[in-house]
Amino acid sequence: SGPDTMSPTGQATGAAQARMAQSGAYLTDAQGTRRYDTDHSLKAGARGPVLLQDHHLREKVMHFDHERIPERVVHARGAAAHGVFKSYGTAAAVSKAAFLAAGAETPVFVRFSTVLGSRGSADTVRDTRGFATKFYTEEGVFDLVGNNMPVFFIQDAIKFPDIIHAGKPHPDREIPQAQSAHDTFWDFVTLHTEATHHTLWNMSDRGIPRSYRMMEGFGVHTFRLVAADGSTTLVKFHWKPKLGVHSLVWEEAQIAGGVDPDFHRRDLADAIEAGACPEWELGIQTFPDTPEQTFEGIDLLDATNIVPEELAPVQPIGLLTLNRNPSNYFAETEQVAFHVGHLVPGIDITDDPLLAGRLFSYLDTQITRLAGPNFSQIPINRPHSPVNDMQRDGFHQDAVHRGVAPYRPNSLDGGCPFLAGADTGAYIETPVRVPEATKVREAPESFSDHFSQPRRFWLSMSAVEREHIIGAYTFELGKCYEQAVKERALQVLANIDVELCARVAEGLGLPAPEPTVAPADVEPSPALSQVGQTWPTD
Ligand code: HEM
Numbered sequence: 001s002g003p004d005t006m007s008p009t010g011q012a013t014g015a016a017q018a019r020m021a022q023s024g025a026y027l028t029d030a031q032g033t034r035r036y037d038t039d040h041s042l043k044a045g046a047r048g049p050v051l052l053q054d055h056h057l058r059e060k061v062m063h064f065d066h067e068r069i070p071e072r073v074v075h076a077r078g079a080a081a082h083g084v085f086k087s088y089g090t091a092a093a094v095s096k097a098a099f100l101a102a103g104a105e106t107p108v109f110v111r112f113s114t115v116l117g118s119r120g121s122a123d124t125v126r127d128t129r130g131f132a133t134k135f136y137t138e139e140g141v142f143d144l145v146g147n148n149m150p151v152f153f154i155q156d157a158i159k160f161p162d163i164i165h166a167g168k169p170h171p172d173r174e175i176p177q178a179q180s181a182h183d184t185f186w187d188f189v190t191l192h193t194e195a196t197h198h199t200l201w202n203m204s205d206r207g208i209p210r211s212y213r214m215m216e217g218f219g220v221h222t223f224r225l226v227a228a229d230g231s232t233t234l235v236k237f238h239w240k241p242k243l244g245v246h247s248l249v250w251e252e253a254q255i256a257g258g259v260d261p262d263f264h265r266r267d268l269a270d271a272i273e274a275g276a277c278p279e280w281e282l283g284i285q286t287f288p289d290t291p292e293q294t295f296e297g298i299d300l301l302d303a304t305n306i307v308p309e310e311l312a313p314v315q316p317i318g319l320l321t322l323n324r325n326p327s328n329y330f331a332e333t334e335q336v337a338f339h340v341g342h343l344v345p346g347i348d349i350t351d352d353p354l355l356a357g358r359l360f361s362y363l364d365t366q367i368t369r370l371a372g373p374n375f376s377q378i379p380i381n382r383p384h385s386p387v388n389d390m391q392r393d394g395f396h397q398d399a400v401h402r403g404v405a406p407y408r409p410n411s412l413d414g415g416c417p418f419l420a421g422a423d424t425g426a427y428i429e430t431p432v433r434v435p436e437a438t439k440v441r442e443a444p445e446s447f448s449d450h451f452s453q454p455r456r457f458w459l460s461m462s463a464v465e466r467e468h469i470i471g472a473y474t475f476e477l478g479k480c481y482e483q484a485v486k487e488r489a490l491q492v493l494a495n496i497d498v499e500l501c502a503r504v505a506e507g508l509g510l511p512a513p514e515p516t517v518a519p520a521d522v523e524p525s526p527a528l529s530q531v532g533q534t535w536p537t538d
Contacts, residue, residue, distance in 0.1 A: 029056055030063070069334070070369050071119040074164055075130045078113035079123075079212065079265040080333040081272055083322035085135060091284060091317035094233045095225040097346030099137040100317060109134045109380060110322060111336055112212040112268070115147075116167050121177055123264035124248060124257040126207040126472065128198070131217030131239060132338040133320070136384035139425070143342040144237055145362070149206055150218035152303040153195040155447050157357015163188055163195070176479075183482045190488040193450040194304050196496065200454045203472040205247035205465055205530060211267045213278035214246040215239075221340075221355045222300040224289060224348040226430055234287040234300055234350065236307060238314045240535040242279040247530065250471060269325050277323045281535070283314035291433070293350060299446040303354045305453055308525035332380045337366045348430045372396050451495045452520035458497050460528040470500065474507030486510060 026034045035056055042054035050057070072078075089102025099106040113130035114121065129148040134141060153163050166188035169175050176182050189195035201207065209215045217239030225233045248256065256263045271278060285307055287295040295312065298305050326332035339362040340355060349355055366375055372395025375381055390406050405412040461469065473493065477486050486508055493501035494515040505512035526532035 029059055069371065072113075072369060073365055074115050075113040075132075076119045077117050077121050077123070078111045078130065078333055079268050080109060080111040080326055080336065081268060081322040082324040082326065083108050083110060083277075083320060085133075085282070085318055085320050087318040088316060090315060091225070094227050094231075094235070094284075094286065095346040096228040097137070097142070097225075097344050098139050099135055099142065099344070100346065106138075107136045107384060108320065109136075109332070109336060110320070111333060111338070112215075112264070116164075117177055122257040122261035124208065124253040124261075125177075126202060126253070126476070128202060128207070129209060129212070129215060131215065133217075133239075134336065134338060134342075134381075135344075137344050138385050139344045140385050140427075141342045141381075141383045142344045142347060143338045143340065144219055145338045145340050145358075146217050146219045146237065146239070148209060148215040148217055149198060149201040150216075150220060150236070150238075150306045151197045151201060151453070152220055152354060153189065153198045154192065154354065155194050155302055155304055155443060156353045157355075157361065159192065160354075160357060160361070163192075183480045183485050186477060186480055186485045186489050187482070190485065190492050193492060193495075194447065196450050196492055197304050197454045197457065200457055200469070200496065203469050203476065204457075204461070205249075205468050206245075207472070208248045208250065208253040209264070210246040210248050211243075211271075212264050213268065213271060214241050214243050216241060216245055217280065220303050221352045222287070222293070222350045224350055224430055224432075225284075225286075226346050226348055232289040232348075232430055234289050234293065234295075235284040236287075236300075236312075238283040238285065239280040239320070240283055240314065240316075242281070242536045244536060245530050245533050249468065250475070268322075272322060272325050277321050279322075280320045281316045282318045282320060283316045285309070285312040285314055287312060291435070294446070299444070301350060301352045302447050303352055304447075304450070306525075306528075308456070308523075309527040310523075310525055331378075335370060335375070335378045336380045337362070337370060337375050337378075339363055339366075343427065345425065345427050374398065449520075451517055452522050454496045455520045456522040456525055457528055458500060459522065460524040460526060460532070462529050462531040465529060465531070466500075470503045470507070473500075473504045477504065477508060487513070491516065 027036075027038060028034050038056070038060065041057040042051045043049065044051060052058075085099065085106045085108050087100050087102065087104040087106075089100070089104075091097075091100040092102060098104060111130065111132045113132070114123065114125060114127045115130065116127055117125060130146075131148055132143065132145045134143050154160065166184040169177055170182065170184060189199045217237075219237030222234050222236055225235050227233070260266065268278070287300060287307070293300045295307055298307055300307075339359075340349075341359045341363070343349070349359070367373055370378065373391070374394050374396045376383075376387075377396070377398045390408065392401060392406050403413040458466070458469070473489075477489050480486050480489075487510065490501055490505050490508070490510060491513050493504055494513050495517050497519070498512070498515065501515075502512045527534060
């Protein structure tokens with residue numbers, strides 16, 4: 001490629017990219033040399049030994065041998081689509097992010113996923129679903145890496161390897177695949193009772209969505225929005241599907257999984273191809289940015305908590321439409337690299353300890369998964385804004401950098417444009433006051449209530465949803481081998497609700513234990529029930 005096909009950082013642009021892949025009328029090898037036969041290796045005589053000198057054979061087989069890359073350590077199975085996000089402008093008062101200005105349109109790429117199954121597992125299993133969105137904004141990439149459930153199993157990222165080890169197949173038999181029906185999962189979530197809330201969501205109908213197009217999405221953590229005048233607001237992000245929230249029933253999920261393990265993947269691609277483009281509204285719940293970072297007594301830094309929509313309504317701020325399927329699964333869906341640290345001016349993080357670990361983990365894992373530090377140059381990951389960084393070289397370096405001084409400031413080329421002025425549109429971390437504190441390895445007292453929020457969820461369910469939850473716990477726990485694990489799970493259920501516990505205990509043929517904590521005095525939140533959904537709004 002000549003210089004005219006290079007971006008300022010030396011990255012190939014559209015036409016050059018296409019040339020790098022398949023083009024031309026003839027079959028060639030990787031060096032562009034025309035080949036007349038790719039079905040026979042070079043031999044000494046038609047039946048004779050194959051000759052080592054056959055470069056075409058060696059090159060072809062060598063490349064095939066290296067076609068696989070490691071699947072994601074979690075969320076390995078996914079399906080994705082391109083689309084557009086149109087901002088209503090309703091968040092412009094609380095965030096200066098350019099893509100949230102009224103009328104702004106931003107290209108996006110969204111990847112949905114299951115969490116625990118391997119890349120070839122079935123779509124319809126009971127699991128949390130990932131809902132990750134890459135906004136290619138004019139100010140850089142913003143990734144909203146969320147799930148279809150608003151809470152998480154753990155409060156501190158240091159336990160993430162443990163919960164995933166517990167949830168993935170057992171190390172000896174490598175079973176079960178992508179099901180929560182096993183001893184280590186239940187052992188973990190009953191020993192670490194902060195997992196109770198997320199587990200309850202998993203056992204509810206939310207664990208078996210009918211379609212990716214009919215799922216809510218949540219940013220889970222509390223984020224901090226920064227307005228043009230520097231004022232800050234704490235927020236939780238919500239995606240609300242225009243089609244409403246719908247689930248499969250368990251029997252449907254089993255049949256669909258058997259008949260078509262690609263049920264959700266196919267559904268998404270077919271719908272988009274047919275022009276039935278799925279839409280979600282992005283919404284925010286807003287909370288005052290007080291030093292305590294709590295709202296109505298709820299610790300906003302605890303990712304096992306929701307804030308009921310009745311206390312803080314979700315305010316719509318824009319519309320997401322998915323309108324184009326990927327043209328190559330590997331290039332796009334597999335190689336996309338999301339990161340919670342990909343933020344743009346106007347959006348900042350909070351001190352949620354789960355978020356802190358994620359900020360490290362995604363970049364770290366992608367260095368292995370995508371073989372080196374240059375994965376932001378892979379087309380699907382490239383910002384749609386100019387890139388002018390000081391990163392050089394490394395595995396899979398695609399750019400041909402110019403200049404001699406890859407550091408700033410310098411006096412040899414380019415001077416020091418990055419040091420001019422305070423707010424030049426650059427990303428500036430919010431100057432949040434860090435409280436005077438002593439270094440400790442412990443959780444705050446405000447993280448210790450593990451049963452009130454699950455109880456609220458249970459009380460918010462309709463009668464049918466409760467039956468489904470009872471059935472799910474009974475089935476999944478029924479597959480555990482260890483009696484002690486089942487008994488501990490029943491104890492957790494007793495602490496949520498005695499009727500829930502009694503019904504599951506009956507199904508398991510075990511006695512129902514007494515609660516060890518007094519039932520929390522909480523009001524139901526109708527918005528938690530799929531029956532109580534108030535979306536779509538028009
Ligand atoms: C992948 C969500 C917590 C580590 C993902 C993906 C999603 C997600 C949606 C898939 C992204 C894609 O489609 O490519 C969440 C949510 C969390 C959470 C909502 C909690 C609120 C964590 C924590 C860690 C972690 C605490 C580690 C400390 C990872 C890793 C991947 C991943 C390593 C694979 C990334 C890759 O290979 O590109 N997560 N996650 N996650 N997550 Fe999380």
